[in-house]
Amino acid sequence: xxxxxxxxxxxxxxxxxxxxxxxxxxxxxxxxxxxxxxxxxxxxxxxxxxxxxxxxxxxxxxxxxxxxxxxxxxxxxxxxxxxxxxxxxxxxxxxxxxxxxxxxxxxxxxxxxxxxxxxxxxxxxxxxxxxxxxxxxxxxxxxxxxxxxxxxxxxxxxxxxxxxxxxxxxxxxxxxxxxxxxxxxxxxxxxxxxxxxxxxxxxxxxxxxxxxxxxxxxxxxxxxxxxxxxxxxxxxxxxxxxxxxxxxxxxxxxxxxxxxxxxxxxxxxxxxxxxxxxxxxxxxxxxxxxxxxxxxxxxxxxxxxxxxxxxxxxxxxxxxxxxxxxxxxxxxxxxxxxxxxxxxxxxxxxxxxxxxxxxxxxxxxxxxxxxxxxxxxxxxxxxxxxxx
Amino acid sequence: xxxxxxxxxxxxxxxxxxxxxxxxxxxxxxxxxxxxxxxxxxxxxxxxxxxxxxxxxxxxxxxxxxxxxxxxxxxxxxxxxxxxxxxxxxxxxxxxxx
Numbered sequence: 001x002x003x004x005x006x007x008x009x010x011x012x013x014x015x016x017x018x019x020x021x022x023x024x025x026x027x028x029x030x031x032x033x034x035x036x037x038x039x040x041x042x043x044x045x046x047x048x049x050x051x052x053x054x055x056x057x058x059x060x061x062x063x064x065x066x067x068x069x070x071x072x073x074x075x076x077x078x079x080x081x082x083x084x085x086x087x088x089x090x091x092x093x094x095x096x097x098x099x100x101x102x103x104x105x106x107x108x109x110x111x112x113x114x115x116x117x118x119x120x121x122x123x124x125x126x127x128x129x130x131x132x133x134x135x136x137x138x139x140x141x142x143x144x145x146x147x148x149x150x151x152x153x154x155x156x157x158x159x160x161x162x163x164x165x166x167x168x169x170x171x172x173x174x175x176x177x178x179x180x181x182x183x184x185x186x187x188x189x190x191x192x193x194x195x196x197x198x199x200x201x202x203x204x205x206x207x208x209x210x211x212x213x214x215x216x217x218x219x220x221x222x223x224x225x226x227x228x229x230x231x232x233x234x235x236x237x238x239x240x241x242x243x244x245x246x247x248x249x250x251x252x253x254x255x256x257x258x259x260x261x262x263x264x265x266x267x268x269x270x271x272x273x274x275x276x277x278x279x280x281x282x283x284x285x286x287x288x289x290x291x292x293x294x295x296x297x298x299x300x301x302x303x304x305x306x307x308x309x310x311x312x313x314x315x316x317x318x319x320x321x322x323x324x325x326x327x328x329x330x331x332x333x334x335x336x337x338x339x340x341x342x343x344x345x346x347x348x349x350x351x352x353x354x355x356x357x358x359x360x361x362x363x364x365x366x367x368x369x370x371x372x373x374x375x376x377x378x379x380x381x382x383x384x385x386x387x388x
Numbered sequence: 389x390x391x392x393x394x395x396x397x398x399x400x401x402x403x404x405x406x407x408x409x410x411x412x413x414x415x416x417x418x419x420x421x422x423x424x425x426x427x428x429x430x431x432x433x434x435x436x437x438x439x440x441x442x443x444x445x446x447x448x449x450x451x452x453x454x455x456x457x458x459x460x461x462x463x464x465x466x467x468x469x470x471x472x473x474x475x476x477x478x479x480x481x482x483x484x485x486x
Contacts, residue, residue: 034400035396035397035400036397058447059395059397059445059448059481059482059484060436060445062434063431076401076430094439096431096433096434096439097434099439
């Protein structure tokens, strides 16, 4: 029997929400890692029982957790008794060791001065498409790491951070985070990442070299609004069947590229506001996309307290508000960039979590919504696994 | 025998109770206690002191016999009651935030 598993990361732990394919009745498990911030969890497309989780704390730093049984039990990779001893009798315990390659150097700080690159946390984990032990991590301060041993150890793909423009990257309000990692399923050497507030980048050689892909973006807060880098990209999404088409929710503007990011055009169309954080694509309709408009960059909540998902069935420009089942008064939550996801059941399900602790689900492509759970800690991320 | 009390979140991470204990080879210093602690519980590496530099994380504090020794050299011998196991070595998460 098919079903779904919704991996929900919050400010105070992880929750796993499960249902059958009807998506009416839900089982809520958690909190896992109670009291810790769970920035992101994501399952391997190779084996859905393999789930990686980013567990962080301002006090105790970064932890990587791994489950091999669909989230029932968790371990820090490389810390089991048989793995304790490394070469020379030294303990390993390097699953949370994120060390920049070489001399880290500096990037631009808020005040324009240069500031040392300092690892803070993992924002996003992206399991590889063909190897359960291969996983990428997008981190703050912005860099891309990978593990090829199931999260036991990590190394930086430093060609990104060492791009010529690196010293000019600067943080957005949430820190200088690499929050989006997309892998082209038709050519896995091609990947796309997004960094706030440096912009979007693409590799065509598996991560060795990178190029900024920000042509067409306009950011009026910058001295040069069309600069090569410096854009506050909030999220990028693609459909696996059409990986050359990318959709972007920028700080302001919803954008679209049909040439793998080489050029972008605005598709905000009739959106009441084109500020927002997440963007996602329907699992069966590559031209159907979803955003959650937020009032503006100073007031991170829906316009007039009405929580609305907006859907375009035309790949942008023509948008419709989806409100059935969502609160239409007194709602002042935000939906963060990694807090929306879709399932791939026949009738595509859409899910998102809010900073007010609600996780909403739609089992009919967004036409109607219902909360799975209402009172979790602030939701940082939502990822959905479709189980067969 | 060295006794160490960890902060709540590190107890849950290491899956241990209120207090852990272990034998130490050589003299008891902050550095040697943390080395032994991290060898026994490798998931704690990087959570109390940073990888590579081994610097104490900014919001972690060390207490011995009622004294905050966080800013002392990690190579200085710990007080005898700690070294003999009469008193526990305390690792504390600083009170911060709301």
